[in-house]
Amino acid sequence: MNKPQNTPSKKLLAVFAHPDDESFICGGTLAKYASEQVDITLVSATRGEMGRRMGNPPYLNRETMAAAREIELRNACDSLGIRQLQFLDIRDKTVEFVDEDSLTSRIAAIIQEIDPDVVLTFHEKLGGHPDHCAIGKATTAAFEKTGQRGSLYFITFGDVMERPERYGYARKDVVKIDVHAHLDAKLAAFRDHRCQTEIDEWVWLPDQEAKARFGNYEYFLKADRAFTVLNQHDLFGRRIEI
Numbered sequence: 001m002n003k004p005q006n007t008p009s010k011k012l013l014a015v016f017a018h019p020d021d022e023s024f025i026c027g028g029t030l031a032k033y034a035s036e037q038v039d040i041t042l043v044s045a046t047r048g049e050m051g052r053r054m055g056n057p058p059y060l061n062r063e064t065m066a067a068a069r070e071i072e073l074r075n076a077c078d079s080l081g082i083r084q085l086q087f088l089d090i091r092d093k094t095v096e097f098v099d100e101d102s103l104t105s106r107i108a109a110i111i112q113e114i115d116p117d118v119v120l121t122f123h124e125k126l127g128g129h130p131d132h133c134a135i136g137k138a139t140t141a142a143f144e145k146t147g148q149r150g151s152l153y154f155i156t157f158g159d160v161m162e163r164p165e166r167y168g169y170a171r172k173d174v175v176k177i178d179v180h181a182h183l184d185a186k187l188a189a190f191r192d193h194r195c196q197t198e199i200d201e202w203v204w205l206p207d208q209e210a211k212a213r214f215g216n217y218e219y220f221l222k223a224d225r226a227f228t229v230l231n232q233h234d235l236f237g238r239r240i241e242i
């Protein structure tokens with residue numbers, strides 16, 4: 001996809017841990033913003049080579065998995081409209097053991113280079129997997145270190161943030177994105193991650209039935225609680241100080 005000349009695009013940087021995080025957790029939102037010409041860069045810390053799912057019936061092994069998952073991720077990026085993909089080349093399941101300062105510096109350099117309006121990553125405590133929490137922690141530190149002008153949000157699972165108070169957050173901390181018009185792209189991206197999804201029969205049902213399994217909304221937590229979100233349905237909504 002070519003960027004229209006002389007039109008400054010809004011930019012979104014997503015820093016996640018594994019191929020499939022982008023599609024399974026917030027694929028609808030990424031597809032929505034891509035359709036609005038937002039320039040999206042995805043950074044994946046690993047190639048997911050330690051994934052437990054190896055195809056159904058299994059056709060991958062630990063040697064072949066990284067390359068297969070990289071191809072699947074590139075296909076998913078095409079389905080979602082993500083223009084740039086970078087890997088940090090960290091071994092899957094070891095992100096938490098990487099030197100934190102050097103990881104933070106690497107991500108800070110990417111943030112400075114891209115100068116994004118929005119950064120997405122995992123919440124360092126609510127990420128659910130050690131790799132998720134570790135990449136979230138380093139990205140949050142990198143965002144702070146760069147004194148970035150944009151907004152940092154944490155991705156969240158399913159609709160758990162319909163009740164943010166359970167996690168010590170308030171409704172005003174949550175941005176709720178309507179993705180119902182982008183479920184075709186999300187489903188295509190799920191299917192692109194074939195070695196991870198072919199064991200899930202629902203993914204391969206007729207499109208309408210498969211899409212019915214998705215929620216119509218994806219939820220994001222504002223990282224900086226001192227700011228208030230003006231538009232709780234847009235990650236690019238301007239913020240003002242309370």
Ligand SMILES: [Zn+2]
Pocket residue numbers: 017018020021129132
């Ligand atoms: Zn993951």
